[in-house]
Amino acid sequence: MASAQDPTSQTPSSRLEETLSTSARVEELSDSDYEEMETLTRHEEANQAYLKSITSPIEDLLDTASSEVQDETLRAVMPFLIGNPNDFDLNSYGLPTLQREKHVKFLKQSLGPFPPQFAAMDASRPWVVYWCMQGLTALGQDISEYSDRVVSTFSSAQHPEGGFGGGHGQLPHLAATYAAILSLVIVGTEEAYASINRQTMYSYLGRMKQVDGGFTMSPNGEEDIRGAFCALVALSLLNLPLELPPDAPARQHGLTSFLDNLGEWVSRCQTYEGGISAAPGNEAHGAYAFCGLGCLSIMGPPKDTINKWLDVPALINWLNSRQSCPEGGFHGRGNKLVDGCYSHWVGGCWALVEAAAGKGIWNRAALGRYILSAAQFKKGGLVDKPGKRPDAYHTCYNLAGLSWAQYDWKYEKSEGERGELDAPYHWQLDGEYTEDVVWDNGDMVNRVHPVFVVPFGKAESCRKWFEEQTWSSKGTG
Amino acid sequence: MPQKFYHDDPEWADIEPIAQDDGPHPLAAIAYTDEYSEAMGYLRAAMAKNEFSERVLGLTEHIIGLNAAHYTVWLYRAKTLETLNADLKQEIAWLNPTALSHLKNYQIWHHRQTIIEKLGSPEGESDFISTMLEQDTKNYHVWSYRQWLVQRFGLYTEEELNWTESMIEEDVRNNSAWNHRWFLVFGVPRDGREVDEYTVQREIAYVQEAIRKAPQNQSPWNYLRGIFKQTKRSTEDLKTFALEFANVNKPDDIFSSHALDVLADIYAEEQKKDEAKKALDLLATKFDPIRANYWNYRKVLLDQPEVAA
Incomplete structure (x- = not known):
């Protein structure tokens, strides 16, 4: 010593x-x-x-x-974990109640319109729509009043050559595509599903597939694990074939399936720390960990795929280390600061990991405390940490995090195949979490699908609808 | 900066701008300035006719100045530069101040990667990255770009290692710097790089010294455990080192929860279940109680050898 x-x-x-x-x-x-x-x-x-x-x-x-x-962060957070500087009503555990009405109001305002200084958001509008729709439904709101507008907003963002961009005339991008599809899944009407051009989408996804197994986000864009996750979300929800389209460039190098080399590629993103990085060689990071686990949980049952492609004990050790103490919320990387968005990015990893490795591994109550006490903004919306301004992103992902704390999930592979990439349709609610809770009934948010992060049931309906459509790679709808 | 418009610019007289069509009552609509709105209208028109020209370069530069987070504009600019066979050194000279004024922007780094790939030389890049990291020492995109650069140009050099070391010296808790060091020495996961014994010993000595500075810092502990795992060496030395910071039989004399974690793993490996349980109990009850569920889960695994193995 x-x-x-x-x-x-x-x-x-x-x-x-x-x-x-x-x-x-x-x-x-x-x-x-x-x-x-x-x-x-x-x-x-x-x-x-x-x-x-x-x-x-x-x-x-x-x-x-x-x-x-x-x-500095502790000085900002502690007064909120101890007292009630926002003067919120307290629940029976002495913590602020979920400020449902204020958050609903905040999310509705977050749907715009925005003043000119928000131009920097021009390529992220699909995200804003998704965060608001997901956040509102987590709070129990009926979003049907927005259905038509969601559909029309995205129809102009759909690229003639497939996929969605940030808006009219923008190039297709897998992040925009992910956000657009999930928003349409949340709307869940036939009109919403039918607005997606599956044929061009299939061809676009084929162009994103890379020889090493991963996916780029856009034509000549960056290749990282978001690409792999977003592409599989699209393939699975739209019930697209796994076989690469005939014109996919990766075919020239002998690849034939969207899944070729993919497990290996994800596996190379697991670092010496046990976490998952954006691309092989980069630093382990909470948001990329969720993308990696989500990708594997679409490729097959998590018990099979996560155990096959990852060192699970190292992963669990790393994920656990991401819970800040005593804050209770999560941070994204070693020696970084607590941030409410990781309530989802790290918190959301647990249902997937628990399906692969067993339950009861993490501290749900501490996360619940951080979200209720420290992440609610006085006037509505949720934040990174006290002192920060709320936005739709932190609101959506703090609320998803609260859902991960409040519900237990189980994965049950039932008899009978539903076709390719059907693994994510076998999740079932395993009841509410009841040990050492710090929330009352009034603080409960709605159930969220562990892989797709949409209201539970919506992904299943979407997949079912597309299973009933006839597929032709040259078709029109 | 003065506003710039195109409708009265003779150079653009042949272009009919394409107005943004968002359909009725779009969500998350932005009340763009006239300047932004018009510039985007001309870009949509140029893109629709696949125009790659000097004036398009000017137009994309203008739009990036108004909204640097616009991936479409960056991608189209890259394609224009390629088509025109433009002077890429000039592009880098323009990118430098642009990157410094948009520290969190991420399109810039991919664009830079595209340009440097074409230029085929890493000259000046390390210095520029260092300048960026002085502003934001853990910027994920900048570190990732540096990893790409090292890989692309084989910069596994003494100089790179020394620079990384200086970043760690500055803040021994900078996990990004530790990750970069790992990347330099041990490479990308599962690429099967052989590391000679001299280097491994050097790394072990280096990381142990770092742990002694602040034993509760997880970054070097992860690095140290990583070395033992990667090189599949006997954990005897690791145990000896961890015992400097924690002894399960002296609970009042414990200086690192990470040492306890390491010991719990090694005792489990050695089939010393009681010792492993002591370490895990100390973690669960006193030295890392927020993760009690996890430490207790590890205890359960001890009695399920087929899972623990």
Whole structure:
């Protein structure tokens, strides 16, 4: 133990101690009457006791840029984990209730129109529509009032040569294609399904397939694991053939199927840390981990594919390490900061991993605490962390994260094949999670499909509709 | 910057712009400025007739200035540069300040990759990347681009390793820098690179020293465990090292939860279940209680040898 400093001299964590004594609490109580103060104090004490109970006594004294921004983050987050600076109603566990109406209002506003300074979003409009539709349905809203507008918004973004772009005249892109298809799946009308040109889509996906097994996002665009996931989402939901189209460039190198070399490619994205990176050689990252696991969970039952292509114990160790302590939310990479969007990107990995490796591996309650206490913005919408502005992205993915915390899933491969890439249609709800919960019925969000991240049932309906259509690679609809 | 329009520009008189058609009541609609709206109208028209020209280069530069996150414009610009056989060094000179003013932008890096690939030389790139990383030391796209560059031009050099080391020296918790070091020394997962014993010993010594600076820092621990796994060597030395920071029989003297994690794995391997359980219990109850479910799951696996293996 030559140069390691003795951390036991600062038990419990000095960071926690420091934050517990900040003035935020006093301000919070200043204009409350005695009775309310008693109540608040009881909740605050309970929260403090909880935070102490999950905080490790070990802390390194060495200061670096990483520890400095982490300390700053804790100073911003702790007042929200202890008290209630937003003055929200509290649930029976003493945590802020889910601010459903405020979030609904925020998401409806997020559907636009936007002022000119939002031009930077011009290529991401399909994402905005998806995040809002998914967020609204997670909150239990009926989105049928938007059905026609979703369909017409995307019909102008569909490229004549297949796939969707960010808007009219933009080149097709797999991220835009993913967001557009999922939005249409959430709408779930025949008109929505029929608006997708499967024939040109098939041909476009064929052009994205690369010899090494992966997919590029756009013609001459970057190849990363989002491409593999988004392409498989499209192939599966639209019930497209696995055989590569005759004009797919990868055919010239001997590939014949969309799945050729794909498992190997995903496997090469698993790093020495156990997590999954954007492309072989890059750093393990929570969002790419979800894409990789999602891709494998479409290729076949997760128990088969995840165990076949990944080192699962290393993956689970890495995923678990992504839960920030004591914040409870997730971060995306080693020594990075908690961010509400990883409530989904990392939180969503668990249902897929648990289907491959067994249940009860992660801390749902801590995630629920972060989302309810720290990620809700006072005026509605959810955020990365306290001090940040809400947006549709963080709102959608915090709410999805809450759903991962609240529900248990099981994967049951039933008898009988439904055709190619039918693996993701065998998920079943395994009930609500009930141990150590920190939410009431009023804080529940709706069930979300573990692979497709749409309301549960919607992906199944879409696939069924396309199974009933006749396929012709030269057809028109 | 002064606004720029095309409708009264004689150079563009032959082009009939294509207005954006979003259908009735589009969602997430943006009230574009007249300038942006018009420039995009001319780009759609140029793209519709597959025009690749000098004026298109000017037009794409203009639009990128208004919205650098527009992948279509970047891709079309790349194709135009290729078709015109344009001066790519000039393109890089223009890209540098553009990248610095859009640190989080990601299209820029793919574009840069396309250009450097065509140029066939990494000259000046490492320095530019270093400048970018000074602004944002963990920028995922910049690190990924650097990995591409090293791979493309075989820059597995002493200089690259020293630079990476300086990034780690600056912040021993910079996980991106550790990942880059791994990439340089051990390569891409499953590519079967052979690493000589001298290098492996050098890496072990380096990472152990880094752990001693801050034993609760997971980045070097992952690196160290990675080395033992990749080179399939006996974990005896790893155990000896981990014992410097944690001894399951001295729970008041523990300096790293990651050392406990390592020990739990090694004891499980050695079939010392009781010792492994002690390590996992210490993690679950005291040294990493937020992950208690995980440590308890690992305990259950100890009694299922067929799964644990």
